[in-house]
Amino acid sequence: MSNDASLPEDEQGLTSLASQLVQHLSEQKFAEIVAHFDATMTASLPVEHLARVWEGLIGQVGSLKRVGAARVTVRGAYRAVLLTCAFEQASLDVKVAFDQAGQVAGLYFTPTEPPTLAWEAPAYADLSTLTEREVVVNAGQWPLPGTLTLPGGPGPFPAMVLIHGSGPQDRDATVGPNRPFKDLALGLATKGVAVLRFEKRTRAYGDRLDVQQFRMDQESIEDALAAVALLSREGAVDPAQIFVGGHSLGGTFAPRIGSEAPHLAGIAILAGATRPIVEMMREQIAYLASAEGKAPDQVNAQLDGLKSAGERIRALQGGAAPGPGEVILGAGAAYWRDVGAYDALATVKTLKMRIYVAQGQRDYQVTEVDYRAWEEALAGRKDVTLKLYPELNHLLMQGAGKSTPSEYQRPGHVDERLVDDLAGWMKGASGTPP
Template sequence: MLKRKILLTLTLVIILIGIVFYGSLNGVTAESKTDEELYQDTLSFLEYLQTADYARAVEQFDEKVRAALPEKDFKELWNKITKDLGELISWGNFRTSEQAGYQITLLTCNFEKVNLDLQLAFNSEGKISGFHFLPTAPPEGYEYIPPDYVKKDQFLEQEISFGAPGWELPGLLSLPQREGPFPGVVLIHGSGPNDRDETIGPNKPFKDLAWGLASEGIVVLRYDKRTKVYASQIDPKNFTVQGEVIEDALLALDFLRQQEKVDPEKVFLLGHSLGGQLVPNIANQDKKVAGVIVLAGPTRPLHHLIPAQMKYIFSLDGEINPEEAKKLEEIKNGVQLIDERKLKEDEVATGLGGYAGYWYDLQERDPVSEALKLSCPLFILQGGRDYQVTLEDFQGWQQGLASQTQVTFQLYPQLNHLFIAGEGKSTPEEYQIGGHIEAEVIKDLASWILSLSR
């Protein structure tokens, strides 16, 4: 049961640290360091944390990160992480890469209760310009085994790149191996710095969707999210979902329409979780989509989901202890500050993390109101075992769109937030067990898209 609580804390750390603690790196070109030098720099940073030498740890940050996270705040953050996840006891797998000219390191950190990957971004002066924790990647040699509904001889994949100048994103087109044109669909991620497969532990729901739909004669575009590719270049004080999600989604739709095998009049938009909340807004800005698909899209403001999720996890063992109750109260206070707009846009929302401006912007994007403006068909899908986006949200769609004849609703009682089947109460541990999107979901999606494409 403790592991469940740890994994929820991890989820919040991944989402919220990524929002708050990235410096802006525009216009800097990194000098090349050897992997050994980068490894030693990363180890030095971790050793300062292990020995509680926070002053020296903060000295490793560039000016922007140091201003956003001074020593006192960093000490408080690190103590909170280790309180929830246990002490950092060792580290292992080390990798390096470059993003937009900056040197990135990934080091697997072994806490007492869970393993995480620490990602650091180093600028040309050797200072840390961005950092966050990610779920530990599947072990080396892990192989994705396609579900039975995938017909690999029916499609091929093509590496692509698209996006605004300076923000180009890598991705994949899954293309049926028959003569087109075909309908197409763009996949929009949930919260956090997701890759093109929306990888969560060993699960790859967007890969399941892409390969499953391509097997049925539908072109699918999926891509790495801007917050994954350019995490260290994002200015957190001017960070909203318009730049995080919407701009790239609009460019992806345009890119897909230009593909030779795609019928430009039959391009659809599919969003999962936060993406599901935003796709009505994206469709209204685009004005040309043939249909909108919502997978587990919340109708409540995102910051209202966090205390509900925490309370659910804390209650799984049958009680909420005093420490958990205190944490819930802190989060609720943060929610109230956002609801009452009592924070300046560049202030951090206590209990929630992230700058208030991010939450204010998202709060104003009402998905049901946006959906009511659409003239195209909508397909709204929900897992009955989903504790992150719940039946309360699904009912919000049903009640808000009850008068709309072009909307289809589908509930899958046995599926969780990833649309993977299970039994009993859903828990964060499920996300660490390999599975696939249920075949029924792929069948329903393909039938709906193809019925509107004839």
């Protein structure tokens, strides 16, 4: 990539070097990259560990196809170059942070910010009756901006906290032109339910989080509990009718949140997984290979990288010592051990609260296999509602045929039936309280 003449001369040099380092990653020239690291980065991400990080990344998103636009941000004494890179299955921003001496002080991979697209509220949302207010969740070391959506009228209302899936998500759970959490907030509030949604900690503070100490608590649990506490102090909310609704990874974590907040009225598991992450990633790669007609050698390379990552994760969960600064599939040993020790199905069985499980049958990321596992774990309970929606994908939106990532780039809205069912369940029309 050539230098951008519109940038200051020193920034042109940084963008050129960052582009060169990304090219070295693609060519697996890891020693040449580490040669540009500062002392801290050299110690925490030596050649062999950088190789594992890259191997895990391309196992998820495929090989690098193109390095695109660059932009420079400044924070204190550091300058960061963000390069938008096209991989086989995703667009990622590769962020290379430089110190004052021009050495690399940080290297990050994050989903590319979606373009600003026109978004319209779903037809089932009556905006004339609603109010929205900005709030701060977990005011302290990690304050997170959020939005509280309230129905019209005096209340007090039942309320739901929405918990994100994996990755650095915003409060709307934005994917392309779609904002499923905003759909849920507006739709549920139209039906008399208050909704709190907020920025995920990994989005707001991703460059400040210690990947070696990062666990489930830091990803979701602490902030979910803080959001529940905030709602319990909200005068327009009925403190006895507060629910947590988790989507995808948030659905997997929902039983853990429920176990730490037994005063909740209930949890909603929306496309929540029950199986190990690596197992599901392998399944997704095979599915997409079939749906998109990928060449076998590309698929095998991805599966081989994922197999290696999975074996290392299992070794760490079995007690193997992590290497200095070791990161696998974006997370350190502490996270993988924490996730490995958590049994969502065993935990959900212990909860003494109402439970709602919703699953789209066209979802290729979390599938009917997971839905049936929840169903089996919760069999015989009268305080549980389970619903399988044949036409819905992972974003809880309608479609036809095989779902693929390209479907997420088409504008849509969370299905109105799900919104109706969820609101009715919260207000007691479905299921029987324990």
